[in-house]
Amino acid sequence: MELVGLSLSTGAIYALVGLGMAVIYQATGVFNFAQGQLVTVLAYVGLSLLRAHWPFFAAAGLDLVFAQGAGMALWVLVRPFRTRPPLVTSMATLSLYLVLRDLVVPIWGADPLVLPAPWAHGEWRLGGMALSSAQGVAILVAALVAAGMAAFFRRTRMGIALRAVRDHPQAASLMGVDADRLGFVVFGAATVIGAVAGLVLAPMTVVAPTMMDEPTLGAFAALVLGGIDTPWGVLLGAMGLGGLETVAGYYLASIWKEAVPLLAVLAVVVIRAGGLLGGEEVPRA
């Protein structure tokens, strides 16, 4: 029964990292390779605030504000590439990944640190199932973020406009959509989701320079498995992957823990190129 909690919470982390990437991808077609490192840095920022004796939720709030600012700054960096193919911009985010990676150790050191969240030590019982409150919070938050994102892209004026920009930037600007301004919203949202991911993951493990290496790989796989162009696909892919990994890790030799999920991803993609829920894009008219 603990396996369920472990599966879902592992999946939740993959989902939160993956959703941050998916916001940017859905809006711009850019794959943000730096998302995982952004999560790490934002977790450290939150931790530093706590160490400066900020109350937890104030520190978390400020961390989100900082994330928003960082996301907007990121858009300023990426914006010049806007008219280039998304792949070019994706490569630009790869260099950001490298910069952020080399930034962490000189500032915060290499030793793992503990982020004391108020929910770090509780336990939840649901029916026969027990899960730590850190796991429970991760699952809830991931589901909320996915739902919020789905609603944003389906229902809000800005979300629909962003999808229009992806289809036809010129026609969208003829409607009066200012893609440049929306970029701030998108990148801000993506990094805020990243900060949330950091605050939710850290209490389950530790804050460390490489804390996001494995979750980032998991998020990549979840995006491929579930389909990057729908938030529900990302969530489903992440949960499926978390489940496979947990079950494989429990019943099989440890090397299978990572191999089985990746094999499953490959199998799904061979059958459905867009992932479980991802549609094939309708070619532009």
Add this chain to the structure above:
Amino acid sequence: MLTVQDVWAGYGPSTVLQGVSLTLEPGTVVALVGANGAGKSTVLKTLSGLLRPQRGRIAVDGRELTGRPPADWVRAGVAHVPEGRQVFANLTVADNLLLGAFSALARLGPRQRQERVEEVLAIFPDLGPKLGVLAGSLSGGQQQMLAIGRGLMSQPRYLLLDEPSLGLAPQVTETIFAVIGRLRDRGVGILLVEQNGRLALAVADRAHLLEKGVITVSGTGAELLANQTVVERYLGVGSPLDDGPRPQALAERLRRALGR
């Protein structure tokens, strides 16, 4: 009135338009004809803010908008239906329409949005059953109707149409031209760019021949149709698209569709 005064425009260092001037009055159809690459689409792009002119002035109802971004032009009442339709293929028909009113959405309540959609559906009833469908799955004719309908969502006083009949069956072309006539009767000024020059000239109140970025002949549609230069240099003799009895009959029907 939409006034274009001595506009020079191009892409990067190259200059395409070399001193274009024209006016578009409410309730009239003005045709802009010319060969491929003459600069017709470039004219429309400068009239919707997609392209900043290098020189010259453009004013909408007395307000100068030269060099302003597209959002300002939509708000001033100019809608540009671009070449190749450019509907948002991965959005539903309803969302495509909604985006047509994007610049006004913030101040429109749900009721008013619905009203605007219904106005467009009254003009293009074919779109009604398709509201929930992805625009990419519409036929070419339906996509053109959607592209125009989307433009109408901003309730423009000036409508710029770039080759609305391209690739459409004669009946669909007729529907579109009938709509152009109705909009004109309601007081919308329409700038019509057409490859198929005879069709455009047949229905236009005024017309201009654009050659290599310069307007070389202007007059009423009928005058241009009869003009020696226009026939020789542009309409040509025996051009496969424009000649023969069938296209002539179509032009006649379109004229009637427009109520001429």
